[in-house]
Amino acid sequence: MFDLIVVGAGLSGLQAAYSAQQAGLSVAVIEARDRVGGKTWTVPLASGRGVADLGAAWINDRLQPRIWAYVQKFDLQTVRQRLEGKAIMQSSESERVVYPFGITPEFTEDEKLNLERIRDHIQRVSLLKEPPNSQDDNVTLDQYVRELGAGPKTIQMVNLWSRVMHGLESSEQFAAWFIDYCRRNKGLLAVRADDQTGGNHMRIISGTQEISKGIANLIGAGRIFLSSPVAAIEDKMSKVEVTTRDGKVFTGSRCIISLPSTMYSDLNISPPLPPQARHLYEATKLGHYNKAIVCYDKPWWRDLGFNGFAMSFIGPAVVIRDTSVDEKECYALTCFVNGREGEKWSKLYDHERRRVVLQQLAILYNVGPESEVFRPIEFFVQIWKHEEYSKGALAPITALGHYTRFHGDYTDMTIICGDMEYQVHKAIVCPRSKYFDAMFSNGMQALQGETNLLDHCNVYALAEYCQTIELKVLAASKFRSEAEKHWMHPDFFEAIQAVYRTSTRNDRLLRDIVVDILHGHKELLDRYEYQEIISQLDVSFELLMKLHQREEWG
Known part of the structure; x- marks a missing residue:
């Protein structure tokens, strides 16, 4: 076992x-x-010129210290996301904006100010420590930004964020969930950025x-x-x-x-x-999250002055990034074909998926049919909805009102183990778990602060050595009082070992208290560490005898 x-x-x-x-x-x-x-899935190129990440692809050495520790431990080599060059914004069939990468797309001045105001608002609330409120959990992300005064371009940009981040339209996920997702990932800007401040900063070559x-x-x-x-x-x-x-x-x-x-x-x-858990997870959904990775013999887009980054309100690809590894002569554009457009794209035949993506690239880069765009050496497609053991990506998104509805008796809990938080x-x-249920039903006092359990054990042992009966009785009384109050505390586990290490079988005072506590809180016996220590001590026999005396067989 x-x-x-x-x-x-x-x-x-x-x-x-x-x-x-x-x-x-x-x-x-x-x-x-x-x-x-x-959802980390790396496949080799047939050409032998590197690999393609069909799933998660980007990391950050500052924002993801545990991942970075593994990168160093396994001696993995990385490449930084390319930032130099121009970017492209496709806002409609007829509107294509070329702009310096790293700034707001060159919309009209009013459109830029509106977009930056809404962006900065979401950034600010996504940095708050407290979780979202129920009001934000009962409006879609689309409604949320409209109520903030978002203009048409801003509404489309927020929808693009929703598509590329979660594979859903902004009208299909709720503001509270989106904001809290950003909050747990260091804020909206950290989620979206490609430089050292964001999650799209680096890739692993292998x-x-x-x-x-x-x-x-x-x-x-x-x-x-x-x-x-x-x-x-x-x-x-x-x-x-x-x-x-x-x-x-x-x-x-x-x-x-x-x-x-x-x-x-x-x-x-x-x-x-439990019913509330089933109600929660049965209503969650995953988005239409797809990738088309187009590999070329050379990075032709750089020759045109572009860095490979593009956004589109109309699709099928909503965001495109350069995922080349120059030292491997692997030159690639990764296209995120997500959301409603991704759902449509996923239903096409393979050759049609390829055709519409290449046509979009040609439109974005304003090139003709003789361009390198139409001569890829490899073309990868990954549709996570089609995976039996994934059924979509990235993270399960809760239904209307569910994210805050379950912030009652049984929600929002952090388990801290050393320097790790879960x-x-x-x-x-x-x-x-009766242990955690009791902890939250009875309050945290039983697990917080220091106890005197071990001190009372030591005083009891000293009194036994000095044959001071009154002191033994007093120490045992105080031990019982502490144990009844702090039976969930890790010190009680230590105290059991101390009691059985320092007392003989005939010295019953502390041993009987331990057996009484274990008998009264049998959920402790479900815990691995208690099973281990009890199997090594006389307490297992004594607990069995107590059950026998109380005729609790059956």
Whole structure:
């Protein structure tokens, strides 16, 4: 039996498994695909001149310190996003604007001021520490900016952001979700920028999947089970059984589901997740997120004075970036064909997809049929909606009002482990863990601050050594009072070991208190660390005898 089973071998699942393994736990990672990496997926060019990232492609050494640490650990080489040259804005069939990259497109002065005002407003609210309010969760992003006074060009630009970031129209996602997504990623400008301040700053020459492969190697190939789609997960309290579609059963003490919440409905989870959790994830959706990567013999767009960056309000590609690696003689334009236009494009035949993208490039760069545009050496298409184990990208987006509706008894929770912080939903965690449920029902005082449990243990041991009965009784009384109040605190776990290390079987005062607390809070026995230590101490026998005395067999 494994200590932990992780379902999903994307970056999050691999990191969870590796962290658990580093803590001394045995792990198994179960992955439906025949590869690790999830939405990091790198494929080689047939020409041998490098690779193409069909999924996540950009990183930032300042904004993503954990990713950057892996880049350094695995000695991965990077290239910075090309910034030099002119950019293109296609705002309509008849309007094409060429402008210096890095500034607001050259619209009219009033249009530029309006766009910058709305952009700066979203940037400001996305840097606030507090989460969005329910009012913003009940209007679409499109409605939100209209109410702020957005003009036609600004409305179209916000829709472009929505398309390229999440694969949805701005009328299909809600303002609270969009703003909070930006907030969790250092603000709107950090999400959009291509320089050192933004998430599109650098790429890995050998592809981002190398990070996933590197973490998988740290875990060990023998702990990762590929081509094993999970059919069912059953929590039997004392263990968890994970069954794959081909009938293989994995047994563990705990299980982490590292999948987009939109995929939960494909799993037979028993007992079912709580109603509020099901209501939340059953209403989430993923966007139409697609890539067309066009590879050439040479970077012909640079000869025309462009850096490869283009935006379009009409599509099919909404944003285009130069993803070349010059040292590999790999010259490429990556086209994001997202949102409603991406949905239409995904339904075309392969040759039609290729045709409309090349035609758009020709229009954007104002070149004719003899141009290099129409002579790519390779053409990659990735449609995430067509992937059985993805069903879209990037992140699951909540339904109207859901993002703040569940900020009640069971939402918004941060688990801190050392210097690592994990943002989770109480709706998922608390109903499945009596420990966390009790913590949030009874308040945080039981886990905060310092306790005197170990001090009382030490005083008790000293009193025993000096044969001072009154002091022993006093120390035991204080120990009970502290234990009843702080049974969830990590010090209680340490105190159990101290009690059984410093007392004999016949010295019952502290031992009886420990057994009473464990008997009264049996959820502690579900925790791996308690199971481990109890199996090594007399407490297991004494707890069993207490159950026997109370006739609680059955």
